[in-house]
Amino acid sequence: MKKLFAILLTVLVLAPPVPATGKGQGDLIIRHATIVDVEKERLIPDQxxxxxxxxxxxxxxxxxxxxxxxxARSLDAGNRYLIPGLWDMHVHFGGGPALIAENQALLPLYVAHGITTVRDCSGDLPYDVLSWRQQIAEGKLFGPTLLSSGPKIEGIKPVWKGTLETGSEAEVDQAIAKLKDMKVDFVKITDSTLKPExxxxxxxxxxxxGFNTSGHIPMALTLGQAVEAGLSSVEHLDYALNAGVKDEAAIAADYAAGRIDRAEASRRLDQGYDPVFAMQGFRHLAExxxxxxxxxxxxxxxxxxxREDHANDEYLAYIGPGLxxxxxxxxxxxAKATPEQVQARHEQFEVxxxxxxxxxxxxxxxxGGTDAGFLNSFNYPGIGLHDELALYVRxxxxxxxxxxxxxxxxxxWFGKLDRYGSVTAGKAADLVLLNGNPLEDIAATRAIHAVxxxxxxxxxGDLDNMMSDARARVAAWDKAAGG
Structure with missing residues (x-):
């Protein structure tokens, strides 16, 4: 009996108090919202x-x-449109140790544009990013949830910095063991100097x-070889284009044997694309x-x-001088391209x-992913995802x-649809309230009322303050740099 009494007493002490009203207790209620059911492409009003x-x-x-x-708090949505938080699945942080502060200052820009999660696809500051990931998770740093590859796997003396250099299978095994110890969220593999095999x-x-994999496929390999090895995502649409090239294997073999250079291999791949043949390769990707x-x-x-030099882009005011x-x-x-090369550039993008x-x-x-970050000119963290969406619809x-x-x-992709991706009970409280209907006009994602x-x-007001703080910080950096 004493044991039973002790158990009952423990339950009473640990159980949360029940309000006298009998109502449930929460932190925030959003009222009169039109929920956007993205999966079923429908609207659910007055929720x-x-x-x-x-x-x-x-x-x-x-x-x-x-x-x-x-x-504790209540927000009247006024029949605005409530969607799950946005994910930018391809961002970069880098530019060297001198730009750590400028990179970290980008984090609020994502939130201010409704982006609640980003996938860091590795730059040259991978260990700083992993530290930010931890600080954000612990509530010590403000920013979107960070999912990171940590340092990417590369060959010996690669073009890109911030890598784990590998020249043998044993060194690849060591690199993966290191990444596992770092508890990275996925593995990024690139092709600057990494041997195809x-x-x-x-x-x-x-x-x-147990990792998902992403990367840049070496020219000496076919897309199919990378897929059969277990590649989880193809980054950048031009790599996917290779699925529509009938002679892709021959081109890869010629490049691997040194019979053609990279420029010639790229030219042959571009010219060999066949949209009818491509469907077979694309279905294989889906399978x-x-x-x-x-x-x-x-x-x-x-x-x-x-056509657009971006010199007068207003958003430059939010990007640090080093970046x-x-x-x-x-x-x-x-700028060094000939008129013929410029025209070819236009045509290749359209194809x-x-x-x-x-x-x-x-x-x-x-x-959806932007490639925003250092090096990638005028592809801005935050607003860039909305520009990406506009192109998808176009x-x-x-x-x-x-x-x-x-x-x-x-x-x-991360196997997290049980926690993210819809406005339903039990899911993560990452939400964006829009003024307009994004199922009707994708530009509605730009007009954000709250996050x-x-x-x-x-x-x-909070989102506006994030933007004004970012602008003021950059202005101070510009002043210090004599700009």
């Missing part, structure tokens, strides 16, 4: 959403839910270790569960630098962008399909 901590507790008709819950080995071993991150906006910017300087190398390289609806038709999941996706690419595709990040409400 209430209750959150506590970083989780959604209840969702349902406002007339029912509002009377059942007490919350080690690229395939790294993909296989990373998958065997293998390989996702594609188009990163169209960055490609478009470079392709059309002759702006990293933009110059792509700009200078593009590549036209692949987007074919991938969707083949059943391939499109992941080149053939519906607004609903585009929206799914930035709300559901990312969680699906809920891990359960914390950031109203329009």
């Amino acid at each position: 209430a959403v209750v959150t506590a901590g970083d989780k959604i507790l209840a969702v349902g008709p406002d007339a029912e839910i509002a009377g059942e819950w007490n919350t 080690l690229f395939l080995y790294a993909v296989k071993q990373a998958r065997a270790a 293998k569960g390989v996702f594609v991150t188009p990163t169209l906006n960055g490609s478009r910017i470079i392709a059309y630098l002759d 702006r300087k990293t933009y110059e190398w792509r700009v200078q390289r593009a 590549t962008a036209a692949v987007l609806p074919l991938l969707r038709k083949a059943g391939v999941t499109i992941i 080149y053939g996706l519906t607004p609903a399909q585009a929206l799914a690419s930035v709300t559901r595709a990312g969680p699906a 809920v990040l891990r359960g914390k409400l950031q109203d329009r």
